[in-house]
Amino acid sequence: MTSAVVPPHLPRVAVCGISLEASTFSPALTTAAMLAPRRGREVLDAWEFWRPGGALADRAQWLGIVQARNIAGGAIPADDYALLKAEILAGLVAAVAEAPLDGVVLDIHGAASVVGLDDMEGDLAVAVRDVVGPDCLISSGMDLHGNVSRTLAATLDLLTTYRTAPHVDWQETKERAARNLVDRLALPPGRRRPAKAWVPVPILLPGEMTSTRQEPARSLYARVPEIEARDGVLDAGIWIGYPWADEPRNGAVVMVTGDDADLVVSEATALATELWERREEFGFVAPTGSLDEVLAAALASPVAPYFVSDSGDNPTAGGAGDVTWTLTQLLASEELAASGRRAIYASVPDAAGALAAAEAGVGTDVRLTVGARVDARPAPPVEVAGTVVAVVPTEDNLEVVVRTPAVDVVVTRRRRPYHLERDFTRLGLDPRNADIVVVKIGYLEPELFAMAADWMLALTPGGVDQDLGRLGHQRVRRPMFPLDDVGGVDPLADAVLFPGDTGLPAEG
Ligand SMILES: [Zn+2]
Numbered sequence: 436m437t438s439a440v441v442p443p444h445l446p447r448v449a450v451c452g453i454s455l456e457a458s459t460f461s462p463a464l465t466t467a468a469m470l471a472p473r474r475g476r477e478v479l480d481a482w483e484f485w486r487p488g489g490a491l492a493d494r495a496q497w498l499g500i501v502q503a504r505n506i507a508g509g510a511i512p513a514d515d516y517a518l519l520k521a522e523i524l525a526g527l528v529a530a531v532a533e534a535p536l537d538g539v540v541l542d543i544h545g546a547a548s549v550v551g552l553d554d555m556e557g558d559l560a561v562a563v564r565d566v567v568g569p570d571c572l573i574s575s576g577m578d579l580h581g582n583v584s585r586t587l588a589a590t591l592d593l594l595t596t597y598r599t600a601p602h603v604d605w606q607e608t609k610e611r612a613a614r615n616l617v618d619r620l621a622l623p624p625g626r627r628r629p630a631k632a633w634v635p636v637p638i639l640l641p642g643e644m645t646s647t648r649q650e651p652a653r654s655l656y657a658r659v660p661e662i663e664a665r666d667g668v669l670d671a672g673i674w675i676g677y678p679w680a681d682e683p684r685n686g687a688v689v690m691v692t693g694d695d696a697d698l699v700v701s702e703a704t705a706l707a708t709e710l711w712e713r714r715e716e717f718g719f720v721a722p723t724g725s726l727d728e729v730l731a732a733a734l735a736s737p738v739a740p741y742f743v744s745d746s747g748d749n750p751t752a753g754g755a756g757d758v759t760w761t762l763t764q765l766l767a768s769e770e771l772a773a774s775g776r777r778a779i780y781a782s783v784p785d786a787a788g789a790l791a792a793a794e795a796g797v798g799t800d801v802r803l804t805v806g807a808r809v810d811a812r813p814a815p816p817v818e819v820a821g822t823v824v825a826v827v828p829t830e831d832n833l834e835v836v837v838r839t840p841a842v843d844v845v846v847t848r849r850r851r852p853y854h855l856e857r858d859f860t861r862l863g864l865d866p867r868n869a870d871i872v873v874v875k876i877g878y879l880e881p882e883l884f885a886m887a888a889d890w891m892l893a894l895t896p897g898g899v900d901q902d903l904g905r906l907g908h909q910r911v912r913r914p915m916f917p918l919d920d921v922g923g924v925d926p927l928a929d930a931v932l933f934p935g936d937t938g939l940p941a942e943g
Pocket of ligand 1: 578579580581602
């Protein structure tokens with residue numbers, strides 16, 4: 436029991452949060468159960484750096500409270516959010532009753548939506564602050580597709596975000612948020628809070644136009660570690676924001692934090708100005724077209740595998756995942772049938788369909804009607820007739836493959852992403868030797884990107900439609916690029932300095 440002895444000088448830091456990316460343009464909802472809250476020690480064990488022997492394990496007395504998380508989906512119903520929030524706050528109240536908290540790691544994505552509430556993260560941060568008190572430091576490591584409202588910027592003491600999209604640095608970002616917190620808690624009280632320069636930039640773009648694999652995001656994000664390395668700067672970040680929610684906070688934000696207030700302001704305004712001046716350079720990560728155009732290109736391609744992003748219903752961006760629009764057209768395509776080529780389609784979630792195919796068993800011919808249970812706006816449920824060639828049950832899902840004359844269709848009990856080669860090979864599918872691979876995804880994740888001989892992004896309908904003009908935003912602030920004419924707009928007009936412990940008066 437020697438490990439139970441906690442040295443008295445270690446700071447007490449609670450870990451909690453709700454992490455979700457949620458489209459308000461999708462009829463899907465994300466319930467509290469779908470957010471699968473972890474509690475107590477489980478919260479810490481989710482991350483290498485907090486596990487016993489991990490890099491930060493001994494830097495604080497870490498207290499796992501409640502952490503709810505889902506990849507992405509629709510908004511959280513108000514009652515479900517109230518339930519999760521109450522549990523987080525009750526856990527913090529209990530922790531504070533034992534001894535004051537020195538810090539909180541508030542683990543959020545930044546683009547969760549709650550039905551009837553704007554700015555879930557700002558609401559939660561303010562509620563957490565009310566419990567833990569003004570002296571406690573709160574730190575968040577966010578997704579760069581998250582949003583930073585003025586309320587959130589004012590309430591959190593330390594903010595950082597991913598610097599890559601696709602997010603290959605997600606773990607190091609979460610670790611940096613925790614490390615920055617314990618580093619600041621090692622300073623004397625009265626010197627712990629850095630100044631924060633917050634610059635909201637009126638740009639609203641999908642992630643598929645802002646990947647750090649290509650310009651201008653590549654060089655803009657390359658500036659972040661350069662700024663962070665300057666004396667007097669603690670952290671810098673570009674939150675490109677989330678375009679598939681219609682809330683006043685949605686859009687890009689640049690923040691720089693540090694002990695030199697003048698420097699954080701000058702660096703943040705310079706980076707925000709550069710982002711603004713380069714806004715016209717943002718373009719899609721791959722050639723785009725209507726599904727017809729993309730299919731024609733795939734069938735004419737001399738190389739394989741030809742990847743097609745079925746982007747409008749990408750479940751990892753907030754799509755319902757069960758839109759059948761693309762699959763319906765693939766199965767009906769006379770050009771595909773006549774070509775002699777074969778396609779893989781991943782995927783369509785349909786619990787009843789997956790169970791029926793599994794029950795029928797491998798080798799059996801089935802006729803299923805699947806999809807469009809959640810989002811039937813673009814197309815109704817689709818009939819998939821073929822032979823069951825794979826049934827793969829997992830802990831929390833069931834995946835089957837139905838082989839139709841030209842398409843191997845993946846049907847799942849629950850919505851899930853297909854980002855890795857093994858996501859396919861586990862099902863007996865060989866994407867490397869397929870002619871065409873259609874995936875509900877936006878930009879290709881690294882393994883698929885490396886595998887693709889060619890790739891197009893189909894501008895298909897759904898809750899995360901890449902053609903933002905089709906969605907009809909009503910509540911984001913205006914004017915907003917690229918929805919409006921932004922001639923004469925000053926991108927620095929709403930910038931604010933929160934001075935922290937640097938002693939300067941607040942601006943704005
Ligand atoms: Zn993201």
